[in-house]
Amino acid sequence: xxxxxxxxxxLYVLTLLVLCIFSxxxxxxxxxxxxxxxxxxxxxxxxxxxxxxxxxxxxxGILVQFxxxxxxxxxxxxxxxxxxxxxLYQEIFDSLPATVELSTYALLLSLLIGIPLxxxxxxxxxxxxxxxxLAASVVGYSTPVFWLALLMILLFSLQLGWFPLSxxxxxxxxxxxxxxxxxxxxxxxxxxxxGAAMINAVQHMVMPVLSITIVTTxxxxxxxxxxxxxxxxxEYVQAAYARGLSKHQVxxxxxxxxxxxxxxxxxxxxxxxxxxxxxxxxVIYSWxxxxxxxxxxxxxxxxxxIRAGMLAVSTxxxxxxxxxxxxxxxxxxTRERGARAKI
Amino acid sequence: xxxxxxxxxxxxxxxxxxxLLLAGCMGNPDDLPDGVVxxxxxxxxxxxxxxxxxxxxxxxxxxxxxxRLMDFDPQSGRVVPALASSWLVxxxxxxxxxxxxxxxxxxxxxxFTPTRSFNADDVLFSINRWRQADHPYHNxxxxxxxxxxxxxxxxxxxxxxxxxxxxxxxxxxxxDSSFLANLATDFSVILSAEYANQLAQQGxxxxxxxxxxxxxxxxFVDYKKDRFIRYAKHPEYWRHDRAPQNLIYDITTSSSLRxxxxxxxxxDAMALPAHSELPTIEQREYLVLDEKPGLNxxxxxxxxxxxxxxxxxxxxxxxxxxxxxxxxEAVYFGSAVNAKSLLPPSSWAYQEGLTDTxxxxxxxxxxxxxxxxxxxxxxxxxxxxxxxxxxPNARKMAELIQGYLRQVGIEANIVSYEWSxxxxxxxxxxxxxVLIGWSADNGDPDNFYRPLLSCNAINSGTNRAMxxxxxxxxxxxxxxxxxxxxxxxxxxxxxxxxxxxxMPLVPLAHAFRYQAYHRSLQGLVINPFGxxxxxxxxxx
Numbered sequence: 001x002x003x004x005x006x007x008x009x010x011l012y013v014l015t016l017l018v019l020c021i022f023s024x025x026x027x028x029x030x031x032x033x034x035x036x037x038x039x040x041x042x043x044x045x046x047x048x049x050x051x052x053x054x055x056x057x058x059x060x061g062i063l064v065q066f067x068x069x070x071x072x073x074x075x076x077x078x079x080x081x082x083x084x085x086x087x088l089y090q091e092i093f094d095s096l097p098a099t100v101e102l103s104t105y106a107l108l109l110s111l112l113i114g115i116p117l118x119x120x121x122x123x124x125x126x127x128x129x130x131x132x133x134l135a136a137s138v139v140g141y142s143t144p145v146f147w148l149a150l151l152m153i154l155l156f157s158l159q160l161g162w163f164p165l166s167x168x169x170x171x172x173x174x175x176x177x178x179x180x181x182x183x184x185x186x187x188x189x190x191x192x193x194x195g196a197a198m199i200n201a202v203q204h205m206v207m208p209v210l211s212i213t214i215v216t217t218x219x220x221x222x223x224x225x226x227x228x229x230x231x232x233x234x235e236y237v238q239a240a241y242a243r244g245l246s247k248h249q250v251x252x253x254x255x256x257x258x259x260x261x262x263x264x265x266x267x268x269x270x271x272x273x274x275x276x277x278x279x280x281x282x283v284i285y286s287w288x289x290x291x292x293x294x295x296x297x298x299x300x301x302x303x304x305x306i307r308a309g310m311l312a313v314s315t316x317x318x319x320x321x322x323x324x325x326x327x328x329x330x331x332x333x334t335r336e337r338g339a340r341a342k343i
Numbered sequence: 344x345x346x347x348x349x350x351x352x353x354x355x356x357x358x359x360x361x362x363l364l365l366a367g368c369m370g371n372p373d374d375l376p377d378g379v380v381x382x383x384x385x386x387x388x389x390x391x392x393x394x395x396x397x398x399x400x401x402x403x404x405x406x407x408x409x410x411r412l413m414d415f416d417p418q419s420g421r422v423v424p425a426l427a428s429s430w431l432v433x434x435x436x437x438x439x440x441x442x443x444x445x446x447x448x449x450x451x452x453x454x455f456t457p458t459r460s461f462n463a464d465d466v467l468f469s470i471n472r473w474r475q476a477d478h479p480y481h482n483x484x485x486x487x488x489x490x491x492x493x494x495x496x497x498x499x500x501x502x503x504x505x506x507x508x509x510x511x512x513x514x515x516x517x518x519d520s521s522f523l524a525n526l527a528t529d530f531s532v533i534l535s536a537e538y539a540n541q542l543a544q545q546g547x548x549x550x551x552x553x554x555x556x557x558x559x560x561x562x563f564v565d566y567k568k569d570r571f572i573r574y575a576k577h578p579e580y581w582r583h584d585r586a587p588q589n590l591i592y593d594i595t596t597s598s599s600l601r602x603x604x605x606x607x608x609x610x611d612a613m614a615l616p617a618h619s620e621l622p623t624i625e626q627r628e629y630l631v632l633d634e635k636p637g638l639n640x641x642x643x644x645x646x647x648x649x650x651x652x653x654x655x656x657x658x659x660x661x662x663x664x665x666x667x668x669x670x671x672e673a674v675y676f677g678s679a680v681n682a683k684s685l686l687p688p689s690s691w692a693y694q695e696g697l698t699d700t701x702x703x704x705x706x707x708x709x710x711x712x713x714x715x716x717x718x719x720x721x722x723x724x725x726x727x728x729x730x731x732x733x734x735p736n737a738r739k740m741a742e743l744i745q746g747y748l749r750q751v752g753i754e755a756n757i758v759s760y761e762w763s764x765x766x767x768x769x770x771x772x773x774x775x776x777v778l779i780g781w782s783a784d785n786g787d788p789d790n791f792y793r794p795l796l797s798c799n800a801i802n803s804g805t806n807r808a809m810x811x812x813x814x815x816x817x818x819x820x821x822x823x824x825x826x827x828x829x830x831x832x833x834x835x836x837x838x839x840x841x842x843x844x845x846m847p848l849v850p851l852a853h854a855f856r857y858q859a860y861h862r863s864l865q866g867l868v869i870n871p872f873g874x875x876x877x878x879x880x881x882x883x
Contacts, residue, residue: 083763157603157607158603158606158607161607164608164609165604166609167593167609170609171380171571171573171591172375172377172591173375173376174565193374193376195374199374200374286595286600301760301761
């Protein structure tokens with residue numbers, strides 16, 4: 001087991017190193033002075049320039065530069081944004097929670113809907129219910145998320161006027177930034193109209209969350225269905241029936257546990273798709289998350305922001321993937337190495 | 344991480360799914376805090392309009408945060424008292440004496456608490472900051488004052504003197520018939536000298552322009568780039584007490600998204616509806632669309648500092664190569680009039696009988712060949728990335744012009760950047776030609792002729808043609824010496840003839856100004872002289 005954890009740890013460190021090298025290299029690839037691309041400061045004063053060049057060890061060899069770049073990254077000194085002039089570390093950690101929040105609610109909702117439906121389909125394998133659910137999931141799975149989001153805006157915002165189409169909350173509510181999770185922030189704040197703010201925030205959340213949920217639910221449903229179908233013909237299920245347990249008891253005691261065990265890590269593996277979808281949806285619903293922030297940075301040619309944003313997002317994705325993979329192997333050591341979801 | 348974190352957090356959200364489904368029916372708009380949300384079109388460059396001539400910056404600060412010595416009456420265009428309750432002009436037109444209003448309170452915010460009300464020191468500070476190059480605040484936040492330097496105001500004023508606490512005397516080097524109007528523009532705002540002193544002691548001078556203090560109806564609360572600007576009511580505003588409690592600028596760069604937000608009620612008013620979207624707004628009964636002929640001009644300027652555009656013949660050829668009427672229809676959808684000169688028809692100095700450049704590609708081609716421009720010559724057209732009343736879709740216009748230029752054997756590339764980058768590079772003169780325009784800040788003709796094409800305006804970054812002519816400068820300077828409108832008009836007409844010959848820019852259109860808002864909003868008046876005003880607005 002120790003060797004196993006060590007191997008994952010090595011993989012993690014190496015991947016992060018490659019990402020750091022790439023982000024460092026970007027500063028040289030982007031047009032302009034690499035020092036300006038690293039710091040995000042326009043250094044007109046020669047004295048300032050010298051000081052910064054010294055801080056980043058620009059006159060030393062490339063390896064020394066890279067080492068000091070790593071040290072600064074570790075210290076949270078990620079440079080400044082060209083366009084806002086604010087520290088990138090702060091900007092990124094202001095917008096990242098919004099994305100995580102959106103993805104979390106979407107994932108929860110997909111699990112709540114997808115797992116029961118998946119069981120239903122799996123238990124009624126090759127019957128009408130199964131086919132209908134399977135067909136619906138194909139539609140959900142193959143719908144492009146940006147198109148779905150636009151369609152929902154057209155229908156629910158512009159035609160029916162049920163939901164607002166942009167942002168996290170009406171800007172008239174001044175929610176103090178604390179954790180970055182809007183519902184938690186409202187809860188913790190001492191605003192006079194907490195209830196109204198909460199309802200308003202939830203209203204803003206419905207459409208973005210649903211847009212992501214529809215796609216993710218389809219994946220969850222198909223994964224669950226596949227697992228149930230695989231568990232049902234197993235000997236221990238047949239044995240349970242033979243012992244005289246009712247269908248209800250068999251499902252609860254044997255099928256649920258045995259089907260869930262292998263699929264939970266696989267479900268969590270979908271977090272990459274989830275995050276990607278969340279970033280697309282953010283742009284459409286003007287959700288102030290990292291996806292929206294990165295798009296703005298690219299549009300404004302904010303090179304330091306693109307560099308740091310890319311590093312932050314890919315680090316998050318790599319961490320998630322490796323952590324979950326490790327967790328999956330610890331929970332279920334019998335699982336084959338490199339097993340991936342079949343949907 | 345998402346997964347495990349959600350596992351911990353979901354304890355507090357068991358009914359989330361249900362809540363999500365119900366929320367649609369539960370919303371009650373009455374629960375929203377009192378305030379007005381305005382969907383604006385972009386990020387301001389700071390909160391001091393002295394430093395920036397862009398409409399976005401003055402929209403965000405001029406009439407919300409600040410006051411001026413005088414204002415324009417939006418109906419009549421006349422100069423009316425504001426912070427100066429009255430003024431006196433000497434016989435020779437060289438000395439202006441202003442009597443200041445008493446008991447006008449500055450904003451009290453978490454970052455500044457005023458100990459005194461507005462007085463002569465604030466006027467002295469505000470004017471001297473842009474006037475005197477050795478003023479301690481002159482070089483703060485970039486130190487460029489495009490409006491004042493493009494008009495040469497820093498050279499006209501020779502002295503600003505404090506007579507007593509509430510009386511200020513300004514002396515000019517020569518009479519200027521547009522002087523009062525210049526002090527009433529969006530840019531001539533009054534800052535707090537006390538706040539500036541406090542910041543100087545703390546060594547944080549640049550905060551003066553990013554955390555502003557003024558006497559206007561709203562005080563600054565918060566600004567998040569690309570997202571919002573938040574203002575709160577100034578409870579001791581000197582004019583009245585009926586301003587909305589909150590004012591929010593919801594920064595939305597896409598015009599279709601602004602219209603969508605206006606329709607869903609997320610915004611109460613919106614900036615610059617695109618001309619193609621006007622019918623959508625008109626169809627809806629709960630929305631109001633106001634229209635007024637605008638004091639603006641959209642044009643195509645050539646960088647006369649770069650060959651071959653330094654040759655007037657080449658510029659004339661290019662002007663002949665485009666069909667202005669088609670451009671007008673395709674881009675403005677009939678909501679603009681053809682521009683023959685810099686001045687719109689509503690100006691008193693407008694020249695009725697001026698002939699327009701006609702569309703003549705054959706002649707254009709011949710002129711180009713005579714001046715050594717071979718077929719296959721390549722140039723760039725810079726199209727501004729934002730919508731403005733004077734040019735609602737520069738990109739589309741650039742594409743059309745590209746087509747016309749191809750017919751005369753010129754390959755045009757369209758260039759665009761994010762707005763602040765765009766203007767920065769434009770100021771450096773990196774363009775061949777640019778599609779941009781100008782909205783006047785006051786009704787005076789000088790406000791078109793001087794900032795757009797005078798030599799001084801090259802440095803201040805409003806002369807997009809980089810064109811400098813001593814003859815032209817002499818003409819427009821001469822015009823200001825006369826107070827008789829007929830004499831001034833005659834001089835401006837001479838300038839028109841000169842421009843026709845030199846063609847540093849091709850005037851394209853004078854657009855109508857539109858403003859869209861919810862019917863529940865009362866008192867939002869189109870200000871033909873620049874920035875939007877929310878102080879007088881009331882929401883039912």
